[in-house]
Amino acid sequence: MQKDIEITIVPHNVDNQVAITESLAKALNVSPNKIKHFKILKRSIDARSRKVVYRMQVRAFLDEEYIDEEQVFKYSKVTDDKKVIIVGAGPAGLFAALQCIENGLKPIVVERGKDVKQRRRDLAAINKQGVVNTESNYCYGEGGAGTYSDGKLYTRSNKRGDINKVLQIFVQHGADEDIMIDARPHIGTNKLPHIITAIRETIIEAGGEVLFDSKLTDLIIKEGSVQGIVVNNEQEIAAKSVILATGHSARDIYELLHRKNILIEAKPFALGVRIEHPQDIIDQAQYHCDIRSEYLPPAYYSLVEQVKNRGVFSFCMCPGGIIAPCATGLDEIVVNGWSPSKRNNPYANSGTVVQVTLEDVQGYDPLRMLHFQAEIEQKAFEAGGGNLVAPAQRMVDFVENRLSLDLPKNSYLPGTKSSMLDNILPEFVSESLRGALPLFGRKMKGYYTNEAILVGVESRTSSPVRIPRDKETFQHPQIKGLYPCAEGAGYAGGIVSAAIDGVNCANAILNQNKH
Numbered sequence: 001m002q003k004d005i006e007i008t009i010v011p012h013n014v015d016n017q018v019a020i021t022e023s024l025a026k027a028l029n030v031s032p033n034k035i036k037h038f039k040i041l042k043r044s045i046d047a048r049s050r051k052v053v054y055r056m057q058v059r060a061f062l063d064e065e066y067i068d069e070e071q072v073f074k075y076s077k078v079t080d081d082k083k084v085i086i087v088g089a090g091p092a093g094l095f096a097a098l099q100c101i102e103n104g105l106k107p108i109v110v111e112r113g114k115d116v117k118q119r120r121r122d123l124a125a126i127n128k129q130g131v132v133n134t135e136s137n138y139c140y141g142e143g144g145a146g147t148y149s150d151g152k153l154y155t156r157s158n159k160r161g162d163i164n165k166v167l168q169i170f171v172q173h174g175a176d177e178d179i180m181i182d183a184r185p186h187i188g189t190n191k192l193p194h195i196i197t198a199i200r201e202t203i204i205e206a207g208g209e210v211l212f213d214s215k216l217t218d219l220i221i222k223e224g225s226v227q228g229i230v231v232n233n234e235q236e237i238a239a240k241s242v243i244l245a246t247g248h249s250a251r252d253i254y255e256l257l258h259r260k261n262i263l264i265e266a267k268p269f270a271l272g273v274r275i276e277h278p279q280d281i282i283d284q285a286q287y288h289c290d291i292r293s294e295y296l297p298p299a300y301y302s303l304v305e306q307v308k309n310r311g312v313f314s315f316c317m318c319p320g321g322i323i324a325p326c327a328t329g330l331d332e333i334v335v336n337g338w339s340p341s342k343r344n345n346p347y348a349n350s351g352t353v354v355q356v357t358l359e360d361v362q363g364y365d366p367l368r369m370l371h372f373q374a375e376i377e378q379k380a381f382e383a384g385g386g387n388l389v390a391p392a393q394r395m396v397d398f399v400e401n402r403l404s405l406d407l408p409k410n411s412y413l414p415g416t417k418s419s420m421l422d423n424i425l426p427e428f429v430s431e432s433l434r435g436a437l438p439l440f441g442r443k444m445k446g447y448y449t450n451e452a453i454l455v456g457v458e459s460r461t462s463s464p465v466r467i468p469r470d471k472e473t474f475q476h477p478q479i480k481g482l483y484p485c486a487e488g489a490g491y492a493g494g495i496v497s498a499a500i501d502g503v504n505c506a507n508a509i510l511n512q513n514k515h
Contacts, residue, residue, distance in 0.1 A: 001062045003028060004041070008053040011295035014043075024060045037066035044183035045296070050288045052296060071168055073098070078106040079207030083239040084509055085110065085229055086502075087216045087253075090144020091495045092245035092486030094196070095166065096502030097203045097210075103510040107208040108239065110231055112215035112250075113141030115200070116193035123148060126325050127413040130387030135215065138326040138336065139249040139460070142212065143196035145326070146495045148338065152316065153185040153496050161500035173198035176341075184300065188341025216246070216253065219260065219482070226481035241509045245485040245502060248463035249328045251370060253488065257467065258367060263478055266361075266369045267466040267490050270315065271376065271429055272353035273421065273454040274323050274335045275395065276410050281446045282319070282348045298343045301350070301444060305436040310428070312436035315351035315461055319343045323412040323455055325388045333380035333390050335412070335455050347411045351458040354432040369464035379424045380457045384417050391419030395452040399434050410453050421456050466490030474508035483508060 007027050013019035020040075025032040042057040075098070084100050086093045089111035097107035112135050113119065119141040122133040139145045146152075153170075155163060167179050170187065174195045179185035187195065200210050211231070218230035219242070228238040246253045257264050279299075283292040286299035298319035305312045316336065320343030326336040337349045361372045383391035390412055394404040404418045422430045433454075441448025467484035469476055469491075476482040483505045485491065486498040 001064055003060045003062060005058055005060060007056050007058055008046070009056060010053055011293055014054050014295060020056070020058070024058060028060060028062070030062065034062050035060050036064055037061040039066070040181050042183060043181045047286050047288070047299070052287050052293075071165075073102070073169060073172060075101045075202060075206040076104070077207045078104060081106045081207075082513070083108055084241045084243065084506070085237055085239045086243045086245060087229065088144065088245035088247055088250075088488070089113075089142045089200075089210060090245060090247050090486070090498060091146060092492065092498040092502035092505075093144070093243070094199050094203070094502070095169070095499035096243050096245060096485065096506045097208055098169065098199070099503045099506035100509070101203065101206045101208060103506060105506070105509065107203060108237060109203065109208065109210045110214040110216060110229070110237070111142055111210070111212050113137075113212065115142045115212055116147060116196050118212075119148070126388065130325075130389070130414045132327050132330060132388070134329055135213070137328055138324055139247060139328045142200065142210075143192060144247055144498075145249070145336075147192045147196055148189055148324070152494065153179055153187065154183075155494055155496040160497065161503055163496055163500070166496050166499045166503075169199075170195060173202065186339070186341070186343075188343075189338045190340045216256075218256070219262075219479075221260070221479060224478065224480055226479060240481045241483065241512075242481060243483045243485050243502070243505045243509075244467065244489060245498075245505075246488040248487045249460055250488055251329075251374070254367060254370060254465045254467075262476065263468055264366045265466045265468060266358055266366050267462075267464055268355065268357050269369060269373065269464045270313075270353035270461040271356050271373070271425070272312075272351065272433060272458050273425075273456050274337055274349050274458045275352045275452055275454050276323060276347050276349040277447070277449070277452045279320055279346055279348045281449065281451065285444045285446045298348065301447075303352075303440045303443060303447075305439050307432045307435035310432050311355040312432050313353065315353050315458070317348070317350035319348050320345045321347065321349050321411070323349050323410065325390070325412070325414050326460060327377070327381075327388065331381050332374065332377035333384055333388065333457060334377055334460055335390060335458055336460065345411060349411065351461065352433065352436075352454075353458055353461055354429045356429070360426070360428065366465065373459050373464050376424065376426070376457055377459055383419045383424055383456075388414035389417050390414065390455050391421060391424055392416035392453050392455045393419060393421050394450045395437060395448065395454055396450040398454050399437055408451055408453050410455070412455055416453070416455060419456075421454060424456050462493055463488055463490050473512060474505050475512070
């Protein structure tokens with residue numbers, strides 16, 4: 001017999017098989033020896049009271065042997081099957097490719113950047129020299145932005161597709177099995193490159209293709225239908241289905257579509273700063289302690305406020321993390337955050353951003369939100385003085401509208417420069433942040449402090465452009481065979497939701513081919 005039940009476990013017993021069995025037996029009112037096996041379904045930390053515990057959803061096997069039913073995905077050869085071009089080798093593109101193979105279609109993945117190993121050299125140049133390779137950086141290259149920006153797998157996309165399938169594929173390619181059960185699963189930047197490489201090898205072994213240094217420069221369209229693409233202004237690749245999974249930072253793709261009179265739309269996004277605290281401050285606030293227990297991970301937070309009917313919220317929180325320079329073009333500053341798998345750096349950072357609506361940027365140009373975003377990033381670059389040095393301000397100094405005389409040590413490697421962030425951010429963003437930060441401090445003890453640093457600007461929270469598509473067929477309303485996909489098209493936000501959207505686009509192609 002199987003029984004699903006929730007139990008609580010103190011942190012030092014979270015991996016103690018005997019203690020978990022005894023807790024299950026007590027909750028089920030049976031003898032411990034009747035429990036032949038248990039399987040943890042979900043696990044989360046509950047820090048609402050002073051006594052921090054783990055809450056576990058567990059399946060107990062009573063007088064019944066456990067049979068491992070772990071799903072393994074196998075991929076047949078598709079070398080000579082119908083071709084699907086996938087533009088972008090981020091999570092949407094890679095999972096679209098895997099699903100194409102499952103569906104008996106041959107994926108050809110074209111990626112403007114380099115493979116994960118080659119990308120490292122370009123990231124080192126960004127961090128150490130402030131030099132951006134506009135085709136290989138934190139956003140462009142194999143695995144997409146998520147590969148070197150942490151690998152957070154938390155999502156609310158339960159209704160969009162099979163989250164467990166995505167997680168299981170990651171596990172099958174080398175991720176820790178804990179991602180299947182943790183409430184906020186996380187792979188870590190140090191582990192993701194190996195996993196992404198393994199996924200690429202699966203695609204190639206099944207007969208798919210993955211082409212690097214291959215930038216989409218044109219779409220071949222005849223009589224309203226896709227016939228293929230042009231790569232690097234010279235190479236034509238023919239196919240009647242193209243999945244456009246280029247990510248939220250591929251501005252040239254939006255400009256290409258606009259030039260070709262292919263419908264795109266301006267889209268709201270969020271803009272702000274990345275805020276970094278010493279991790280100890282966050283641990284003390286969230287775990288109600290002076291020193292975090294060795295059995296607890298570095299603490300996480302999520303904060304949201306309404307300031308004059310405008311949302312202000314934390315985004316992409318990185319416990320034990322590092323602030324990264326994520327510009328994709330020259331003369332711009334963009335910051336993001338990431339954590340290694342152990343989350344063992346001394347700082348905690350989070351994007352803290354403000355809603356930017358279509359009404360905030362007047363006009364009819366579908367690229368107006370993109371131009372607005374780019375203008376802020378260029379102002380940040382000018383304020384930093386070059387070499388990707390980022391403008392920054394202490395938190396209380398920002399709220400009280402004064403220049404910081406000095407800046408705290410922080411994780412942003414290219415360096416920070418004391419600046420008045422008001423001179424960079426739009427007034428409505430500054431005022432919203434100024435109103436929200438003290439309120440965040442009331443919610444979380446110690447948050448509102450001058451030990452925290454605001455680093456500008458966090459601007460790539462989501463795409464400022466939407467590429468429309470039909471809800472049923474997933475195709476662009478004007479172009480048959482063109483499938484706008486995931487973050488770059490405005491239909492996902494994060495690794496898992498992007499992967500799910502890639503799967504959905506691949507399935508839409510299969511369904512279209514049946515008709």
